[in-house]
Amino acid sequence: MSSPPSEIGVHDRRDERGMQGPGSDTTSDDRTDDQKKQDAELANRLSALIEDANEKVVPLTKMIRKHIENMDARKEEDRDEQELVDAVKPLLIQAEKILNETQGAVKGADPGNKVSNRAKRHVDAHNATPEEQRLAQALKVMVEEVGGTIEWARNKLDSFPKAKRDLGPLLDALGQPLTQIVAGVGMLLAGVLNLVGNLLSGLGLDGLLKGIIGATGLDKIYKGLGLDKWLNTKK
Template identity: 75%
Template sequence: MRDPNTAATPPPDAAHHSQKGAPSDTTDDRSDEERKRDAELAERLSRLIEDANSRVVPLCKMIRKHIENMEAKKEEDRNESELVEQVRPLLQQAEKILNETQGMIKGADPDNRLSDRAKRHAQTHRATPEEQRLAEALKVLLEEVGGTIEWARDKLDSFPKAKRDLGPLLDALGQPLTQIVGGVGMLLAGVLNLLGNLLSGLGLDSLLKGIVAATGLDKIYSGLGLGKWLNSK
């Protein structure tokens, strides 16, 4: 008979459970091979987007410069046709670069095998250096291209003729940008959480939220429990 003054010894399973504690939401249940493939994919996508940034960011700066120069002129000296001729080829070139990049990102996962697996593992691991690099590259792309599109739309309100000609080109430039971010989100879902945090510090997270909603990722992310920042103010 057990002495009532002696504390009961917990069974081995209970002791093990108390040491283990609640399961961590950052437990990585991927195999070594899956981790390696995810890292390689993130690196490949980073290189694609960094290359696009190196070519498209200078174009965005030139677009801004042309509009600023025209804005600085006296109203009677402004030539909107000249502004259109300056900015149109830059927008078209930027759109071409982003369309090429979007095609290469789509080609990174032709059978959707990676995206299906990425969705399963989206919430199961801490961000890797490769994913952080990819999020940073996307931040630059959204900040420069998405930011320039929004900025130019606002500035062109003062130039109705130029806006009529350039507005559709700004819309066209936004389409591959949306597809690039959405495509990465389908391949490596956790990267958009990182990206959302980076952009919120710049006041640009509304751009990303719009893209996520436009591509239907908001529904997928909510189902994965990743939609917290989507609903943040």
């Protein structure tokens, strides 16, 4: 799958500097060659799934923002909240459908739970691989575009109480598969979320990821695995 057809899907030097692995200060990696191969293949499968979803969802999030911005720019007497609902509602429903399909595919990406079972038993310290970097970049785009649009739209819709009543539940619904996708990746390849956090932190958006991690309970799981320091979620 190709990267999303926009500037957000392109690696820049700033992003690459943020691609430090969970074990970036050590070269310790006691995975077997077979385990490394499994992890790389899984990361590539997940990347393809998320990149494909981004190609479909990112244009929808941009349209959602555009409709809300255009209505917000109108004089108050010219605003039509029902028109806004009619324009945005089908886009939110379509985006949720895409992410639900992606979430199901992510859930099925580790048949037999070979990788996830090992991840729960043992945490490997190793430098980020190219496959993990690719996955982190794809997930960063999804969190930035979908999660960012959800938060932005909630704030903007405060000026449109009727539209917010109709669209608010759909924004909540869109956030659910996003949360599950992040959780799914986090349980399979935990270190990838650290990379995503670094990328989003450079944009001042790492709070989006921390909110998702808290909502899924991953912060508690990570604390038990000794990973909470990666995402600065340790209390």
